[in-house]
Amino acid sequence: xxxxxxxxxxxxxxxxxxxxxxxxxxxxxxxxxxxxxxxxxxxxxxxxxxxxxxxxxxxxxxxxxxxxxxxxxxxxxxxxxxxxxxxxxxxxxxxxxxxxxxxxxxxxxxxxxxxxxxxxxxxxxxxxxxxxxxxxxxxxxxxxxxxxxxxxxxxxxxxxxxxxxxxxxxxxxxxxxxxxxxxxxxxxxxxxxxxxxxxxxxxxxxxxxxxxxxxxxxxxxxxxxxxxxxxxxxxxxxxxxxxxxxxxxxxxxxxxxxxxxxxxxxxxxxxxxxxxxxxxxxxxxxxxxxxxxxxxxxxxxxxxxxxxxxxxxxxxxxxxxxxxxxxxxxxxxxxxxxxxxxxxxxxxxxxxxxxxxxxxxxxxxxxxxxxxxxxxxxxxxx
Amino acid sequence: xxxxxxxxxxxxxxxxxxxxxxxxxxxxxxxxxxxxxxxxxxxxxxxxxxxxxxxxxxxxxxxxxxxxxxxxxxxxxxxxxxxxxxxxxxxxxxxxxxxxxxxxxxxxxxxxxxxxxxxxxxxxxxxxxxxxxxxxxxxxxxxxxxxxxxxxxxxxxxxxxxxxxxxxxxxxxxxxxxxxxxxxxxxxxxxxxxxxxxxxxxxxxxxxxxxxxxxxxxxxxxxxxxxxxxxxxxxxxxxxxxxxxxxxxxxxxxxxxxxxxxxxxxxxxxxxxxxxxxxxxxxxxxxxxxxxxxxxxxxxxxxxxxxxxxxxxxxxxxxxxxxxxxxxxxxxxxxxxxxxxxxxxxxxxxxxxxxxxxxxxxxxxxxxxxxxxxxxxxxxxx
Numbered sequence: 022x023x024x025x026x027x028x029x030x031x032x033x034x035x036x037x038x039x040x041x042x043x044x045x046x047x048x049x050x051x052x053x054x055x056x057x058x059x060x061x062x063x064x065x066x067x068x069x070x071x072x073x074x075x076x077x078x079x080x081x082x083x084x085x086x087x088x089x090x091x092x093x094x095x096x097x098x099x100x101x102x103x104x105x106x107x108x109x110x111x112x113x114x115x116x117x118x119x120x121x122x123x124x125x126x127x128x129x130x131x132x133x134x135x136x137x138x139x140x141x142x143x144x145x146x147x148x149x150x151x152x153x154x155x156x157x158x159x160x161x162x163x164x165x166x167x168x169x170x171x172x173x174x175x176x177x178x179x180x181x182x183x184x185x186x187x188x189x190x191x192x193x194x195x196x197x198x199x200x201x202x203x204x205x206x207x208x209x210x211x212x213x214x215x216x217x218x219x220x221x222x223x224x225x226x227x228x229x230x231x232x233x234x235x236x237x238x239x240x241x242x243x244x245x246x247x248x249x250x251x252x253x254x255x256x257x258x259x260x261x262x263x264x265x266x267x268x269x270x271x272x273x274x275x276x277x278x279x280x281x282x283x284x285x286x287x288x289x290x291x292x293x294x295x296x297x298x299x300x301x302x303x304x305x306x307x308x309x310x311x312x313x314x315x316x317x318x319x320x321x322x323x324x325x326x327x328x329x330x331x332x333x334x335x336x337x338x339x340x341x342x343x344x345x346x347x348x349x350x351x352x353x354x355x356x357x358x359x360x361x362x363x364x365x366x367x368x369x370x371x372x373x374x375x376x377x378x379x380x381x382x383x384x385x386x387x388x389x390x391x392x393x394x395x396x397x398x399x400x401x402x403x
Numbered sequence: 404x405x406x407x408x409x410x411x412x413x414x415x416x417x418x419x420x421x422x423x424x425x426x427x428x429x430x431x432x433x434x435x436x437x438x439x440x441x442x443x444x445x446x447x448x449x450x451x452x453x454x455x456x457x458x459x460x461x462x463x464x465x466x467x468x469x470x471x472x473x474x475x476x477x478x479x480x481x482x483x484x485x486x487x488x489x490x491x492x493x494x495x496x497x498x499x500x501x502x503x504x505x506x507x508x509x510x511x512x513x514x515x516x517x518x519x520x521x522x523x524x525x526x527x528x529x530x531x532x533x534x535x536x537x538x539x540x541x542x543x544x545x546x547x548x549x550x551x552x553x554x555x556x557x558x559x560x561x562x563x564x565x566x567x568x569x570x571x572x573x574x575x576x577x578x579x580x581x582x583x584x585x586x587x588x589x590x591x592x593x594x595x596x597x598x599x600x601x602x603x604x605x606x607x608x609x610x611x612x613x614x615x616x617x618x619x620x621x622x623x624x625x626x627x628x629x630x631x632x633x634x635x636x637x638x639x640x641x642x643x644x645x646x647x648x649x650x651x652x653x654x655x656x657x658x659x660x661x662x663x664x665x666x667x668x669x670x671x672x673x674x675x676x677x678x679x680x681x682x683x684x685x686x687x688x689x690x691x692x693x694x695x696x697x698x699x700x701x702x703x704x705x706x707x708x709x710x711x712x713x714x715x716x717x718x719x720x721x722x723x724x725x726x727x728x729x730x731x732x733x734x735x736x737x738x739x740x741x742x743x744x745x746x747x748x749x750x751x752x753x754x755x756x757x758x759x760x761x762x763x764x765x766x767x768x769x770x771x772x773x774x775x776x777x778x779x780x781x782x783x784x785x
Contacts (some may be wrong), residue, residue, distance in 0.1 A: 063587065065595075132544065154517075154536070162544075166586035169583035192576060195556055198551075205445065205548050205552065215537050
């Protein structure tokens with residue numbers, strides 16, 4: 022007897038719950054990595070070496086990192102590749118887009134680490150801490166310029182076997198324009214973040230706008246750029262941008278929770294790191310504004326500078342701050358808001374079926390992988 | 404009786420000696436300025452205000468600068484416009500190119516002022532000195548992204564009256580690719596400049612390569628981008644790139660001479676500024692390498708740090724350094740090399756007649772204006 026495949030039965034391999042997310046990330050990474058390395062190899066040797074260190078490929082002495090230098094998880098390239106496939110294209114058309122968003126992400130990390138005075142990232146010394154501020158500034162600048170170059174000359178196409186469309190090989194001005202606007206918004210987000218440090222009246226909406234600028238914009242561009250390079254129609258492009266941007270906010274909300282309650286061994290940041298810096302993150306801002314008495318107390322706690330005699334806050338003081346964020350409802354709200362944003366992302370992705378019905382198994386699978394990847398990111402609090 | 408116009412007689416208005424260079428710069432500036440301001444207006448308010456201050460449009464309080472805020476002389480935009488016209492096009496097609504090279508120039512000034520620790524530029528406090536390092540980093544980043552955006556969406560076309568070609572209005576990926584490669588070279592030049600500070604074995608050739616990266620590349624791109632936007636054939640484009648790049652080296656050589664012997668009232672830098680910083684500029688490097696005994700003494704002088712008890716070098720010590728550069732032949736060589744570079748620039752420009760014969764008076768005039776502008780820049784030592 023043959024099983025009857027009903028209309029509610031998913032095609033094989035398209036249940037998000039069954040997707041092996043780390044394997045998906047590894048597969049995308051393997052596609053993008055050669056093109057990313059080829060791009061970085063165009064830089065002058067000094068800048069290239071510092072970029073390679075920052076990307077986790079080498080140690081500070083330039084020797085290859087143990088384990089081949091896996092570096093970060095390359096989430097943004099994966100989004101670019103999966104969205105291209107979700108639009109029915111070969112995911113290799115999105116390789117230049119994946120390279121470009123990864124370069125822009127790392128440009129912003131290099132500059133932000135310097136701006137924030139962070140001496141460590143992912144348990145490693147930051148570029149400015151090792152080689153000085155000029156190195157971090159110039160290496161960041163070079164990665165930003167390189168991102169545009171890769172999109173415009175199409176050389177980020179790693180396959181090199183003629184499978185990518187010829188239009189991609191000639192570069193994509195549309196993708197490059199999208200990226201340049203994204204950087205402008207990214208800067209706006211970082212400017213707001215810097216300005217918040219000196220303010221005690223930050224609202225939840227402007228804090229969300231800042232988080233959108235700092236994180237949502239580039240994730241939205243990572244998904245949109247895949248659609249652009251797949252030559253998807255405008256409504257599909259818009260739906261995928263929404264997917265990425267909402268996912269970006271969910272991601273940032275979880276990141277903010279981890280910045281307070283995360284395990285230092287996992288986050289790579291000191292315990293209670295964001296409170297140590299009195300960062301006006303989303304849960305903190307929500308608690309200050311909507312937290313009643315606990316919120317008022319939190320505001321006073323934030324305004325209190327370190328005691329110069331006893332040095333940086335000890336853990337007890339920081340734990341008090343965390344308790345106030347929780348008592349003010351900031352922790353619960355941020356978790357709920359992250360779930361709402363994830364639901365909005367998935368709803369946008371589901372509209373793809375109206376604009377661009379999936380016609381084959383790989384396209385179905387890519388959509389399931391996007392859902393799974395989103396849930397994986399929004400599940401980091403567990 | 405009518406005068407006979409012989410073959411050696413120049414068409415009217417095409418004698419470089421008769422060109423009113425300041426008037427040419429003002430005319431080009433007037434064409435580019437509205438588009439430049441429209442581009443900067445796209446930035447978030449904080450970044451836009453700091454960019455406007457840096458560009459000389461406003462004071463540090465945001466009020467319009469006296470005299471309408473003329474800012475710098477906008478040499479690079481003028482080169483872009485004049486080369487477009489030298490290729491027979493309406494110079495307005497090059498407005499997005501002019502805006503983009505001016506934005507990239509100012510991106511690099513913002514970052515370099517911070518890297519070099521310069522607190523003043525053109526007799527005004529620098530952005531990092533006023534608002535801190537994060538502002539200079541982020542405002543620079545924003546201007547770099549904006550430069551690409553202007554080239555890719557073609558919105559830098561200020562005329563807005565339909566005179567620019569429709570291809571320019573849609574943006575020029577070719578110009579954007581040229582610009583992104585230029586930024587990579589610019590960073591390489593700045594990296595070399597930073598590295599030279601810690602070295603005592605800098606050669607003349609690598610110093611010229613550094614100067615090419617820091618100055619020649621962007622001037623070469625300023626002239627080439629005009630040719631690109633005018634859709635000039637490849638040999639004309641190459642000739643104009645050479646014109647700009649050689650002019651850039653002449654410009655840098657003169658700049659280095661002014662950094663030692665220039666009048667502070669004119670240069671806007673302290674007297675003997677470059678020697679105060681022990682900068683390995685071109686005349687200094689030449690004197691160290693080729694200056695015999697004076698060169699050896701100069702090398703020892705450069706290696707001697709400030710006496711911590713007496714503070715920064717007094718003028719007498721600096722004058723001794725300047726005398727050693729002169730005795731080692733660095734001053735004479737730099738002047739002669741600047742003249743050679745200018746001659747090479749003019750020779751490249753003259754080849755335009757083979758590749759792209761001028762057919763009308765405006766094209767003739769633009770070529771004469773380019774020659775006059777080059778001589779004006781290389782004549783600043785007088």
